[in-house]
Amino acid sequence: MKIRGICRGSCVKFEDETGVLTISLDFELRWGDLEGFARETYRENLLGVREAIPGMLKLFSEHGIHATWATVGFLFFSGRDELLENLPTILPEYTREDLSPYPHIARTGNSEEEDPLHYAPSLIEQIAVTPGQEVATHTFSHYYCLEEGQTAAAFSADLRAAQQIAARQGIELRSLVFPRNQFNEEYLSICAKHGIIAYRGNQRSWMYEASTTDGEARSKRLARLADVYLNLSGYNGHDAGVMGREVPFNVPASRLLRPVSRVAAPLEPLRLRRIKNEMSHAARNALLYHLWWHPHNFGADIEANLEFLQQVLVHYRLLKEEYGMESLTMGEIAQRQLAAVSS
Numbered sequence: 001m002k003i004r005g006i007c008r009g010s011c012v013k014f015e016d017e018t019g020v021l022t023i024s025l026d027f028e029l030r031w032g033d034l035e036g037f038a039r040e041t042y043r044e045n046l047l048g049v050r051e052a053i054p055g056m057l058k059l060f061s062e063h064g065i066h067a068t069w070a071t072v073g074f075l076f077f078s079g080r081d082e083l084l085e086n087l088p089t090i091l092p093e094y095t096r097e098d099l100s101p102y103p104h105i106a107r108t109g110n111s112e113e114e115d116p117l118h119y120a121p122s123l124i125e126q127i128a129v130t131p132g133q134e135v136a137t138h139t140f141s142h143y144y145c146l147e148e149g150q151t152a153a154a155f156s157a158d159l160r161a162a163q164q165i166a167a168r169q170g171i172e173l174r175s176l177v178f179p180r181n182q183f184n185e186e187y188l189s190i191c192a193k194h195g196i197i198a199y200r201g202n203q204r205s206w207m208y209e210a211s212t213t214d215g216e217a218r219s220k221r222l223a224r225l226a227d228v229y230l231n232l233s234g235y236n237g238h239d240a241g242v243m244g245r246e247v248p249f250n251v252p253a254s255r256l257l258r259p260v261s262r263v264a265a266p267l268e269p270l271r272l273r274r275i276k277n278e279m280s281h282a283a284r285n286a287l288l289y290h291l292w293w294h295p296h297n298f299g300a301d302i303e304a305n306l307e308f309l310q311q312v313l314v315h316y317r318l319l320k321e322e323y324g325m326e327s328l329t330m331g332e333i334a335q336r337q338l339a340a341v342s343s
Contacts, residue, residue, distance in 0.1 A: 048299030237287030
């Protein structure tokens, strides 16, 4: 992906006219939904991450996939005591107290072996040593950027803490995914201050607009579900111009890769076709296609989910051969954009 220059408006063209596939994963385990994951039915998904992540890394290596793993900072720690010793200087004060993970820390275990739902340094290490994988941030505490009570000062302290724990493991965080896709434009300058050069923006359709936890309209959820199988929101490829010309650059989402569904099994071929058609459109038109999901989405029915992913990645290989499509991390895309706007 070589950026050639500026066309109409802020539209950035690719010199070699190749499409780009980027994949990002929101790695959060139980910190991502403390109120929802309390139900025991989801425990299988969370524990299954221990098998799903090595499976995904194997497929990524086989198909030459560069992926971004947006990781909650809490997961870097060995256990409760180490985490409590490294809290940010300012903690979030959400109006909804159940959204804060901090009161929950005291009830967690003191090692990854004792508490695999809350700590995962061994998995982060597996990701970091796998070629082509970028360890990024999902904020330190799964910070909610649109909820009542959150502040710029607390968000800044949160990002500082995330960078510090990652640096202790030799990792520089360059990309960010806003938890629950709660994109807050006012916080982009804070991201840049803390070394973030890329963030995952939301899809452009109305049904994917950011909202608070309590403000999610049922109509939007139903529309997103239908869009999984039917072309309601378009092909969701992005011209490089959408990234902007200042850090952090927007690397917007195209499609959530949902887990396989036993209930909707007859519709799975439609879901696969929807994704393949979007990828093909991006490859033919030199656009960015951004697929994302959570590792715990694959935590149950692991074999079936990996098989579905395998079909998606085989299609990428075909597009690479026919159209020269590239696989890049969010950080790699942003680094090229930074070089282009600086020249």
